[in-house]
Amino acid sequence: MSDKPVYAGIDIGATNVKFGLVDHDGRVLHREQRPTLAHKGATPLMHLVSNIGERLLLQAAEEDYEVKWLGVGTPGAVDFSSGQVIGPCPNIDGWKGMEIGANLRERLNLPVWVDNDANAMALAETRFGAATGAPSVVCVTVGTGVGGGIVLDGKVYRGANYSAGELGHVPINFEGRKCRCGSVGCLEAYCSSSAITGRVKELIQKGLTPAFEEVLEGAVENLTIKKLFQAEKMDDPVARQVLDETAVYLGIGLAGIVNLLNPHTVVIGGGIMEGGGGLLSAISSEIKKRAFGSAVEKLSVVKAALGNDAGFIGAGLLGEEKQ
Numbered sequence: 001m002s003d004k005p006v007y008a009g010i011d012i013g014a015t016n017v018k019f020g021l022v023d024h025d026g027r028v029l030h031r032e033q034r035p036t037l038a039h040k041g042a043t044p045l046m047h048l049v050s051n052i053g054e055r056l057l058l059q060a061a062e063e064d065y066e067v068k069w070l071g072v073g074t075p076g077a078v079d080f081s082s083g084q085v086i087g088p089c090p091n092i093d094g095w096k097g098m099e100i101g102a103n104l105r106e107r108l109n110l111p112v113w114v115d116n117d118a119n120a121m122a123l124a125e126t127r128f129g130a131a132t133g134a135p136s137v138v139c140v141t142v143g144t145g146v147g148g149g150i151v152l153d154g155k156v157y158r159g160a161n162y163s164a165g166e167l168g169h170v171p172i173n174f175e176g177r178k179c180r181c182g183s184v185g186c187l188e189a190y191c192s193s194s195a196i197t198g199r200v201k202e203l204i205q206k207g208l209t210p211a212f213e214e215v216l217e218g219a220v221e222n223l224t225i226k227k228l229f230q231a232e233k234m235d236d237p238v239a240r241q242v243l244d245e246t247a248v249y250l251g252i253g254l255a256g257i258v259n260l261l262n263p264h265t266v267v268i269g270g271g272i273m274e275g276g277g278g279l280l281s282a283i284s285s286e287i288k289k290r291a292f293g294s295a296v297e298k299l300s301v302v303k304a305a306l307g308n309d310a311g312f313i314g315a316g317l318l319g320e321e322k323q
């Protein structure tokens with residue numbers, strides 16, 4: 001009997017590299033993760049990704065799978081034809097310019113496709129996740145950064161120079177907060193994890209509220225998004241205010257996108273969706289309040305369904321797009 005065809009996917013995240021083997025129905029047959037160690041810089045990370053590629057090929061051989069191709073999702077804009085990182089990547093020193101595709105093809109002797117991580121996630125959610133079957137999808141992931149991907153008729157829309165879908169850098173305030181991209185007022189400057197915890201810190205610096213006193217054990221430096229959700233569950237007014245504002249900011253940014261593209265589905269994922277269910281409906285109402293009635297009439301706003309697997313499942317799907 002011939003080996004079962006599968007694809008391999010690698011998702012390079014800010015904290016962990018997640019990877020796995022997936023079959024053509026989107027079933028995850030094997031999954032693992034390793035720390036990214038982004039602070040060590042580009043060369044050690046490239047070695048890690050190459051080793052993971054070999055690890056996946058070995059795993060597949062042991063389980064009688066035939067790996068058809070490898071897909072990789074990475075932060076930063078990527079030249080999809082070559083697999084080279086062409087956009088800045090603030091979390092990984094020296095990553096811009098990295099020829100991920102060429103390095104892996106040489107080492108693994110396999111077809112390799114590389115794209116932006118949020119594009120990969122959007123593709124996975126469209127094929128097998130929260131937006132399955134939707135003809136036009138905008139996917140936004142809100143975590144360490146704010147990323148986005150656009151899928152039209154089953155294909156990622158990459159734009160003239162592979163830079164489409166950068167939802168995190170849509171301006172929502174022309175004279176607003178400084179963004180790490182060098183501009184001001186970008187959505188990411190208000191909604192990334194550090195921006196959200198930064199806004200909480202501004203509000204509690206004069207004195208901790210009772211809920212934050214308890215969840216932070218008196219130390220503001222213990223603040224994380226998870227602690228913010230804990231305080232929200234205790235009905236803390238500061239937690240409530242910051243999360244309400246976050247929904248408004250995301251709703252403003254997404255209303256502009258909805259007016260521009262009139263998508264069938266907006267998928268929202270990332271760490272910000274790990275709290276209560278209130279945030280999704282607050283973002284949805286804000287979009288519907290601000291965008292054209294005709295643009296939201298057929299719109300669904302949904303929570304991402306594939307969690308941590310989305311990035312490597314979508315990376316694997318990149319090869320299918322090329323068939």
Ligand SMILES: [Zn+2]
Pocket residue numbers: 168169179180181182183186188189
């Ligand atoms: Zn920006």
